[in-house]
Amino acid sequence: MRNSFAKSLHMVMKSQPEIFLVYGDIGNHLFDEIKNDFPGRYVNAGVAESNMVTAASGLAHAGLVPVCYTINAFLYLKSLEQIKLDLAYPNRHVILVGTGGGLSYGELGTSHHSLEDYGVLRTIPNLRIFSPGDSLELEMCFKSSLRSVGPSYIRIGKKETEQIANITPDWSEDGLLYKYIGDGSSKLAVVSAGTVGLAVRESISSSASGLAVDAFSAPELSAASASFFVDKLKEYEYILVVEEHYPHGGLFSLLAEAFAGKAKRPRILRHGPSHEFITGRGTQQEIRSTYGLSPEGIAARIREVISN
Amino acid sequence: MIDPQVPKNSSSITSVNKVKEVQSRAIAIRESILKMSFEASTPHIGSSLSCVDILAACYTLFEAEYLSDDSIFLLSKGHGAPALYATLREFDVLNDNDLQGFGKAGSVLEEHPNHLIPGVVHPSGSLGHGLGFAAGFVLAGKALGAKKRATVVLSDGECNEGTVWEAALFAGGKGLAGLTAIVDRNGLQATGSTSESYGQIDIADSFESFGWSTTTIDGHDSAQILSALSEARLNNDAPVCIIADTVKGKGVSFMENDNNWHYRKLDAETFEMAQVALADSSK
Numbered sequence: 001m002r003n004s005f006a007k008s009l010h011m012v013m014k015s016q017p018e019i020f021l022v023y024g025d026i027g028n029h030l031f032d033e034i035k036n037d038f039p040g041r042y043v044n045a046g047v048a049e050s051n052m053v054t055a056a057s058g059l060a061h062a063g064l065v066p067v068c069y070t071i072n073a074f075l076y077l078k079s080l081e082q083i084k085l086d087l088a089y090p091n092r093h094v095i096l097v098g099t100g101g102g103l104s105y106g107e108l109g110t111s112h113h114s115l116e117d118y119g120v121l122r123t124i125p126n127l128r129i130f131s132p133g134d135s136l137e138l139e140m141c142f143k144s145s146l147r148s149v150g151p152s153y154i155r156i157g158k159k160e161t162e163q164i165a166n167i168t169p170d171w172s173e174d175g176l177l178y179k180y181i182g183d184g185s186s187k188l189a190v191v192s193a194g195t196v197g198l199a200v201r202e203s204i205s206s207s208a209s210g211l212a213v214d215a216f217s218a219p220e221l222s223a224a225s226a227s228f229f230v231d232k233l234k235e236y237e238y239i240l241v242v243e244e245h246y247p248h249g250g251l252f253s254l255l256a257e258a259f260a261g262k263a264k265r266p267r268i269l270r271h272g273p274s275h276e277f278i279t280g281r282g283t284q285q286e287i288r289s290t291y292g293l294s295p296e297g298i299a300a301r302i303r304e305v306i307s308n
Numbered sequence: 309m310i311d312p313q314v315p316k317n318s319s320s321i322t323s324v325n326k327v328k329e330v331q332s333r334a335i336a337i338r339e340s341i342l343k344m345s346f347e348a349s350t351p352h353i354g355s356s357l358s359c360v361d362i363l364a365a366c367y368t369l370f371e372a373e374y375l376s377d378d379s380i381f382l383l384s385k386g387h388g389a390p391a392l393y394a395t396l397r398e399f400d401v402l403n404d405n406d407l408q409g410f411g412k413a414g415s416v417l418e419e420h421p422n423h424l425i426p427g428v429v430h431p432s433g434s435l436g437h438g439l440g441f442a443a444g445f446v447l448a449g450k451a452l453g454a455k456k457r458a459t460v461v462l463s464d465g466e467c468n469e470g471t472v473w474e475a476a477l478f479a480g481g482k483g484l485a486g487l488t489a490i491v492d493r494n495g496l497q498a499t500g501s502t503s504e505s506y507g508q509i510d511i512a513d514s515f516e517s518f519g520w521s522t523t524t525i526d527g528h529d530s531a532q533i534l535s536a537l538s539e540a541r542l543n544n545d546a547p548v549c550i551i552a553d554t555v556k557g558k559g560v561s562f563m564e565n566d567n568n569w570h571y572r573k574l575d576a577e578t579f580e581m582a583q584v585a586l587a588d589s590s591k
Contacts, residue, residue, distance in 0.1 A: 040451055043482070045478065046477070046478065046481075048474040048477065048478065050470075050471050050474060051443075051471060051474035051477075051478050054437050054440030055443050055447065055478060057430070057441050057444060058441040058443060058444025058446075058447070059444040059445070059448045060444075061380075061430065061441070061444075062377075062444070062445045062449070062456055063448065063452060064448050064451060064452065066444075081434060082437070085434055086440075086441060089423075090423045090430060090431060
């Protein structure tokens with residue numbers, strides 16, 4: 001997904017001269033085209049993520065639209081106070097893009113895992129949070145963040161993958177949450193955020209017995225999403241949230257919060273990593289398998305939910 | 309009043325007038341700080357008093373510039389907010405009515421500055437953010453084709469923060485001329501001396517090793533401050549750090565170098581004593 005991001009960024013930099021790339025000493029050759037075509041519109045902030053975010057705030061105050069890019073895990077944890085005080089509080093138009101979200105860097109170890117970002121960042125006012133599942137969703141999220149007044153955070157994957165959906169959603173209507181499988185008649189909605197959506201789609205479409213479920217992708221997890229999600233999901237009996245995030249604070253929590261206190265509440269269930277640090281379990285695919293986040297594992301869980 | 313020294317690089321009459329202006333404004337600012345702090349019952353008086361002459365000089369020289377889009381002033385040592393508000397009042401960015409609201413419910417004038425206050429470009433209060441923000445602002449100038457300037461006042465205690473040094477590395481490494489940092493070096497921080505906290509650190513050497521130009525001055529000598537600020541302007545190659553040696557609580561004899569006045573608040577008795585002491589030191 002980082003290549004798609006570099007392409008999208010290059011495209012918007014052509015038409016919007018105020019966009020300025022700030023990267024934290026990462027992206028080997030990723031931005032060669034940008035550097036070549038837009039000299040003077042980028043800076044290497046070095047391995048100093050806190051300063052990168054604060055400096056971006058200053059760049060934004062001067063009239064530029066900074067796009068900050070580094071490895072996801074370092075982006076929001078080292079710079080959390082800067083995100084709160086330098087971006088969100090004064091509502092500066094800065095876009096934070098973290099590559100390798102979730103378990104994309106599985107084999108690099110815990111320091112590179114980002115399984116708490118949604119939870120940590122959803123508590124910060126004024127911050128929009130995006131987690132695109134494929135390059136199409138990424139383009140939508142990125143453009144949306146460029147239209148915003150204040151700051152955005154975008155968790156992206158690492159490698160390029162297929163599209164989750166065979167359709168192009170109507171982003172004006174479906175921007176926050178869109179259905180890509182099913183006709184709305186199922187009792188169960190499977191909802192995912194981020195790149196794990198591809199495994200969800202594969203689990204449903206490749207299942208031999210056929211799983212009669214509706215599947216949604218949720219590329220935005222901002223606070224403002226809540227009422228929108230309630231509106232789209234309230235008729236289901238069950239919602240199964242599939243996420244590459246700890247149990248607390250992610251999409252599962254967002255939906256639970258959104259429906260809490262409502263008279264009509266689907267039963268909301270979760271499928272994802274346990275609340276523990278992960279050591280020595282291999283690549284993203286291998287770790288996902290241990291938590292049932294492979295297509296087979298997700299299919300099994302869906303069947304379990306349906307049969308109850 | 310102390311006879312002003314004649315600074316270099318300026319005509320003597322203009323400079324003498326400027327020095328007198330800074331000195332007289334500094335007195336007014338100190339009076340204001342004491343009044344605000346008493347009426348709102350707020351701490352950080354010692355820290356506010358130590359940077360007054362610096363702020364008075366900055367605004368005397370650059371008040372018009374700070375109203376433009378191309379130059380900003382930041383009080384990164386945000387706990388010195390009373391000094392900033394009093395300075396903004398002295399230069400008519402805030403009025404007396406605004407200051408009345410200081411520290412009270414319903415007023416944006418909180419005990420640390422925020423961006424909603426006229427004349428304040430960025431919130432501060434958590435130490436270590438101002439320098440990086442200013443660096444980003446100055447860096448933008450190159451991409452925008454417009455010279456951007458920033459003046460940031462930090463405290464020496466604030467230099468404990470790693471983010472100050474990240475910003476210093478960044479600014480020095482990128483050659484951010486137009487960025488002027490002023491370190492209010494009063495030798496004290498919240499719970500004791502700066503040397504107790506982090507040992508004897510040479511701030512000038514540290515900044516210089518990161519590619520900055522530095523100068524060390526008496527932070528209460530208006531002529532020296534004005535001269536240092538003017539000279540910083542002339543540097544087109546590197547950011548400049550002015551290390552200003554100051555006294556915490558300057559202007560009120562019984563507060564000077566007494567670190568209790570980091571946290572201590574004024575009551576009716578000490579307020580009166582402070583006003584008398586300030587009048588004495590202003591002669």
